[in-house]
Every structure is written in structure tokens, then in C-alpha cells.
Amino acid sequence: MNELQSTFLAKSEVKAHDLEHKRKISWNIDKYNAAVVKGKEQFADLELARKKAKNIKWKAIEHLDTHLENFEKKFIARGGKVLWANDADEALAQILTICKEQKTTQVVKSKSMVTEEIHLNDFLEKNGIESVETDLGEYIQQLDGEAPYHIVTPAMHKSKEDVARVFHEKLGTAPHLSPTELTLIAREKLRSKYQTAQIGITGANFWIADTGSICVTENEGNARLTTALPKVHIAIVGIEKVLPCIKDLNLFWPLLSTFGTGQKVTSYNTILNGPKQMGESDGPEEMYVIFLDNGRTNLLAEPAVRESMYCIRCGSCLNACPVYKNIGGHAYGATYSGPIGAVITPHMKGMEEFKHLSYASSLCGNCTEVCPLKINIHNMLLVNRQLAVKEGLNGFSENMAWKVWRQSMMSRKLIAMASTGMKNKVFHSIFSKAWANRRNEIKFPAQTFQQMYKQYQHQSTKD
Numbered sequence: 023m024n025e026l027q028s029t030f031l032a033k034s035e036v037k038a039h040d041l042e043h044k045r046k047i048s049w050n051i052d053k054y055n056a057a058v059v060k061g062k063e064q065f066a067d068l069e070l071a072r073k074k075a076k077n078i079k080w081k082a083i084e085h086l087d088t089h090l091e092n093f094e095k096k097f098i099a100r101g102g103k104v105l106w107a108n109d110a111d112e113a114l115a116q117i118l119t120i121c122k123e124q125k126t127t128q129v130v131k132s133k134s135m136v137t138e139e140i141h142l143n144d145f146l147e148k149n150g151i152e153s154v155e156t157d158l159g160e161y162i163q164q165l166d167g168e169a170p171y172h173i174v175t176p177a178m179h180k181s182k183e184d185v186a187r188v189f190h191e192k193l194g195t196a197p198h199l200s201p202t203e204l205t206l207i208a209r210e211k212l213r214s215k216y217q218t219a220q221i222g223i224t225g226a227n228f229w230i231a232d233t234g235s236i237c238v239t240e241n242e243g244n245a246r247l248t249t250a251l252p253k254v255h256i257a258i259v260g261i262e263k264v265l266p267c268i269k270d271l272n273l274f275w276p277l278l279s280t281f282g283t284g285q286k287v288t289s290y291n292t293i294l295n296g297p298k299q300m301g302e303s304d305g306p307e308e309m310y311v312i313f314l315d316n317g318r319t320n321l322l323a324e325p326a327v328r329e330s331m332y333c334i335r336c337g338s339c340l341n342a343c344p345v346y347k348n349i350g351g352h353a354y355g356a357t358y359s360g361p362i363g364a365v366i367t368p369h370m371k372g373m374e375e376f377k378h379l380s381y382a383s384s385l386c387g388n389c390t391e392v393c394p395l396k397i398n399i400h401n402m403l404l405v406n407r408q409l410a411v412k413e414g415l416n417g418f419s420e421n422m423a424w425k426v427w428r429q430s431m432m433s434r435k436l437i438a439m440a441s442t443g444m445k446n447k448v449f450h451s452i453f454s455k456a457w458a459n460r461r462n463e464i465k466f467p468a469q470t471f472q473q474m475y476k477q478y479q480h481q482s483t484k485d
């Protein structure tokens with residue numbers, strides 16, 4: 023068992039029995055579930071919309087190379103700059119170069135999982151650059167020194183009392199402020215940062231190939247300020263966030279908002295085509311798009327998991343997953359948690375290190391059921407397990423256990439032997455600690471079904 027796996031198990035064990043954590047998560051997810059039902063009403067034929075969206079993404083990912091080149095051409099033609107990053111280090115180096123060119127001491131950021139993936143904030147801080155999160159949930163997490171808990175709602179695990187405590191401890195505010203008061207304080211603290219930051223950094227929910235645009239979806243208006251006020255805007259974008267045509271937003275914006283938060287449409291949806299043009303009053307003087315691979319082409323190269331690249335990061339599968347709801351987002355030890363995180367992380371960050379995440383599932387299939395893109399998530403968790411075995415990554419004891427199991431299952435005699443009292447002995451000496459820790463002891467019947475049936479038959483003929 024590697025260190026990541028033992029940390030995962032230890033953290034999961036703690037969270038799964040933390041009733042207060044469960045209460046907060048259930049409260050938030052119940053609210054989400056109620057909103058999604060309402061949001062779905064806007065679709066005349068939701069199933070058709072989901073199928074169509076999947077089809078668009080399938081086609082787009084199959085022609086990813088052409089779309090990337092088309093984007094680059096269009097974006098450069100309007101004065102934008104496109105950079106390519108194979109991994110996190112390359113992306114960070116490119117960002118640092120831009121920061122140095124601009125003599126930047128401060129950047130503002132809007133919510134972006136890609137920047138979490140490359141650990142941008144830590145990197146900038148180490149290089150003497152202040153990086154300020156401007157999304158309220160991210161701001162709370164940054165103040166508290168925690169990574170986002172959920173890909174859509176970063177502070178989902180915190181109650182309003184928790185947030186008031188964080189503000190009190192980190193900003194010295196009164197201890198029991200209301201959500202409105204807390205929001206106003208955050209707003210006041212952040213407003214001045216937009217004016218002083220030389221660079222604004224965002225991710226993108228989609229990039230559009232035919233127009234060379236990026237799209238940013240948000241509810242607070244902070245991303246608009248991040249992209250409009252600083253002199254330079256850098257967007258770091260995963261290569262898989264492609265949409266072929268701008269008209270595809272007709273479908274993808276409502277899908278993302280409905281499955282992400284239950285809204286019909288998110289409050290602010292911005293399409294950015296490049297830096298400020300001649301005669302325009304708003305926008306950055308320079309705009310960069312950094313296309314990040316960082317393991318995404320591993321997903322592309324493996325046909326059995328390629329459709330995980332269709333993901334629009336709505337978070338729906340996290341909210342539906344019984345494992346996520348019990349262990350929470352931080353236990354996974356990965357930027358992308360929940361079912362989709364368990365599918366993509368082993369490919370993006372190493373099968374050997376993260377294969378255990380593919381077992382963090384009951385395989386109930388609820389993730390697949392709720393995914394707006396109908397991504398076959400639970401099936402890909404099985405594929406990951408198969409790939410790990412094929413690569414010889416399962417340990418000696420697991421191999422042995424399966425060998426013994428196979429032998430036993432193929433022999434009636436062995437099964438019967440294991441059932442005559444031995445089963446209790448074997449089970450209790452090997453598994454009792456893991457099993458009975460929080461459960462009642464298991465007692466296997468002394469007789470097998472076959473033995474009982476024989477007895478029954480014998481009895482019946484006698485009668």
C-alpha cells in the first residue's frame with residue numbers, strides 16, 4: 023500500500039464517521055437536489071439534450087488537434103497569444119515569465135480548477151507574488167489555507183458559522199457575523215485588489231474553436247472584473263474544454279448551470295475573444311491563453327476512458343456519489359475528487375500512485391445516471407481497475423487472495439470444506455479487525471446450503 027492510499031484510507035475513516043460533516047454536506051446536497059429538479063424543467067426534452075451534448079463532445083474530442091489549431095489562428099489574429107504547456111511545470115514557468123515581464127507583485131484570480139491542479143497560488147507566493155482568490159468560496163478556502171472541497175462549490179463543507187469563524191480568525195472581524203455581513207466584508211477587501219493587480223488569471227469553462235474564444239461562467243461577477251480591470255489577462259485552459267462552434271453554447275450553458283447549481287442559466291456568462299481592440303474602452307491590453315495538457319493526452323490515448331474528456335465539471339456526479347457524500351472532497355488527495363476525479367486522476371497523475379481511487383466506489387452507477395453528458399463513469403472505474411491489474415500494479419497479497427478465491431470458487435469440495443466451521447475461523451482471524459471495527463460480528467452458519475438442502479431432502483423422504 024503506497025503512502026497516498028494509506029492517507030486516503032485514514033482520512034476517509036475519519037470523515038465517514040464525522041456526523042457534523044455529514045450534516046453539513048447533506049444540507050447542501052439536499053438544497054442542490056431540489057434546485058436541479060426545477061432547473062431541468064427548462065428542457066423540453068432533457069434526454070435528447072444530453073445525447074446531443076455527448077455527441078458534440080465526442081466529435082470535438084475526436085478532432086481535437088484541428089480545433090486547437092483553429093482556435094490558435096483565430097485568437098492570434100485578434101492580438102491574443104497562445105502558449106502550450108505539456109505539464110504543470112511548463113505552465114507555471116510561462117506564467118512566471120509573464121509576471122516578470124509585467125513586474126507583477128500581485129495577481130487576482132477567479133475560480134479555476136486548472137490553477138488548483140498546477141498549484142499556482144503556492145508557486146506565485148514562493149516567487150514573491152501575491153495571488154488573491156476573488157470567488158467568495160475560493161476566498162474563504164484561501165483564508166482558511168484549504169484546497170477546494172468540491173469542483174463547483176469550494177467551501178461546501180463549511181457552515182455559515184464556520185465561515186464567520188474563519189473571517190474572525192484571519193481578518194479580525196466580529197465573531198458571529200451574518201452571511202450578508204461576511205459577503206460585504208469580502209467584497210470590500212477584494213474590490214481594491216482588482217484595481218492594484220497587474221494581472222488577472224482565470225480558467226475557462228469552454229473554449230470555442232470556430233471563433234477562437236474562451237467562455238467563463240460564474241455567479242459573482244468577480245471573473246468579469248478579473249478579466250476586465252488588470253492590464254493583462256491569462257487564461258489557463260485544459261485542452262479538453264473544447265466546443266466546436268459558438269452556437270453550441272445554446273446547449274452547454276444551460277446544461278452546465280442546471281447540473282452544476284440548478285440554475286436555468288448562470289448569472290454571468292462571458293465570452294472573451296482576445297485583448298482590448300482599437301476603440302474599445304474595457305478589457306486587458308494583453309491576453310494569453312495557455313493550453314494545458316498535464317496528462318490529458320493520456321486520457322485521449324486510452325479509448326476506454328477517452329469519454330472522461332467530455333466532462334464539463336458540473337459536479338453532479340460528486341453530489342450523487344455515496345462515497346463522496348461520506349468521505350468528502352479532501353480525502354481523495356487529488357484536485358478532482360468524486361467519481362470523475364477517481365476516473366481521470368490515475369491517468370493524469372499516475373496509475374500506480376492513484377489506482378486506489380478507482381476502488382472508492384460502490385459501482386451503484388448513480389454518477390453515470392446523473393451526468394449531463396451521460397459519461398459512463400462507473401464503467402470507467404472498472405476499466406481503471408482492469409488496467410491496473412494488466413500493468414501488474416496490484417500487490418502480492420491481492421494476487422494471492424484472488425488465486426485462492428478462484429481455486430475455491432472452482433471447486434465444490436473446497437467451498438464445502440471452507441464452510442464447515444472453517445469459514446468462521448478464517449474470516450475472524452484475517453478480516454475481523456477490519457470488519458468488526460464498526461459492525462456487528464459476522465457468524466457464518468455451520469452448514470452450507472448444500473448440506474442443509476441434503477438434510478431437508480433426507481428428512482422429506484423419511485416423512
Ligand code: SF4
Pocket residue numbers: 281332333334335336337338339340362389392393394395396397399
Ligand atoms: S463527469 Fe459528468 S457529472 Fe461528473 S462533473 Fe463531469 S459532467 Fe458533471
